[in-house]
Amino acid sequence: xxxxxxxxxxxxxxxxxxxxxxxxxxxxxxxxxxxxxxxxxxxxxxxxxxxxxxxxxxxxxxxxxxxxxxxxxxxxxxxxxxxxxxxxxxxxxxxxxxxxxxxxxxxxxxxxxxxxxxxxxxxxxxxxxxxxxxxxxxxxxxxxxxxxxxxxxxxxxxxxxxxxxxxxxxxxxxxxxxxxxxxxxxxxxxxxxxxxxxxxxxxxxxxxxxxxxxx
Ligand code: MLT
Numbered sequence: 001x002x003x004x005x006x007x008x009x010x011x012x013x014x015x016x017x018x019x020x021x022x023x024x025x026x027x028x029x030x031x032x033x034x035x036x037x038x039x040x041x042x043x044x045x046x047x048x049x050x051x052x053x054x055x056x057x058x059x060x061x062x063x064x065x066x067x068x069x070x071x072x073x074x075x076x077x078x079x080x081x082x083x084x085x086x087x088x089x090x091x092x093x094x095x096x097x098x099x100x101x102x103x104x105x106x107x108x109x110x111x112x113x114x115x116x117x118x119x120x121x122x123x124x125x126x127x128x129x130x131x132x133x134x135x136x137x138x139x140x141x142x143x144x145x146x147x148x149x150x151x152x153x154x155x156x157x158x159x160x161x162x163x164x165x166x167x168x169x170x171x172x173x174x175x176x177x178x179x180x181x182x183x184x185x186x187x188x189x190x191x192x193x194x195x196x197x198x199x200x201x202x203x204x205x206x207x208x209x210x211x212x213x214x215x
Contacts, residue, residue: 005101011058011094014038015102018054026108026133026214029095030057031117033139035067041112044198048112048136048207049214054104058094060116062087070120077167079119081144088123092131110134110214114198115167119143122176125157125185126150134213136160136206138198141168142176152185156213160190160202167196186213 006013018025028049030041038059045055060070062083071087072080099106111132113121118140124132126146134156157180161173173189180187188209192202 009094009097009101010090011061012038013056013058013094013098014042015057015098016042016055017102018052018104020052025053026110027054027056027099027104029109029111029121029132030055031070031111031113031121032057032060032068033115033117034064034069036060036114036117037068041114041117044203045112047203048210053110053214054102056095056098056102056104058091069116071116071123077141079143084120084123084143085127088120088127091120092124092128095131106131108133110136110210112136112138113140114138115140115196125152125155125180129155134158134210136210138202138206139165139168139196140176141172142179146179149179149183152180152183155185157185157187158190158206158209158213159187160192160206162192162194162196164194165196 028045030045032040038057060068062069062072072083074080109132111121118137121135122140123143129150136158138160177189190202190205192199
């Protein structure tokens, strides 16, 4: 790959093409948590996608005390909504341009996000749902309350929440679930006996769910 063209996409990222010779597989867009990087979720993507999906994994551009994120926050759980919306459109633009550079199909894009990455994936679902067919959201919270609900009728969403997550209260998870439900998404929720950290059991639950929703 031409490094110059790769750099012009505007996000440091990993792209791992599918080894499906028919070239019609899905692409997983991996969105790491605060302090993570573009390599973090690749082992999880490998577990989730036996069907040889391509992987596009950007590094968040916002630094908080040196820790990469996908958008600014004012404090824990209090988001800079203007920045969040700007970063959401910027990320969608990156995915669109990456699909041209790497020739992947924009009809089959699956977001896989953890924590801050799940929050920007939720924001994409609320602002630019056309770019995603499916989303797997580990420890998401309500990114913002939309003025008007999007139509998520053909979208598949898997949410995974921690029963005693100190960062995402249960009511916040339930509120996000309700927003997606009211927007007519095909949504499932998995409650994990854990805090904010990701566990093996929920990754396997997501894998099982995805095997029924991947086209
Ligand atoms: C985080 O630490 O990433 C928070 O839980 C979520 C966020 O700030 O988006």
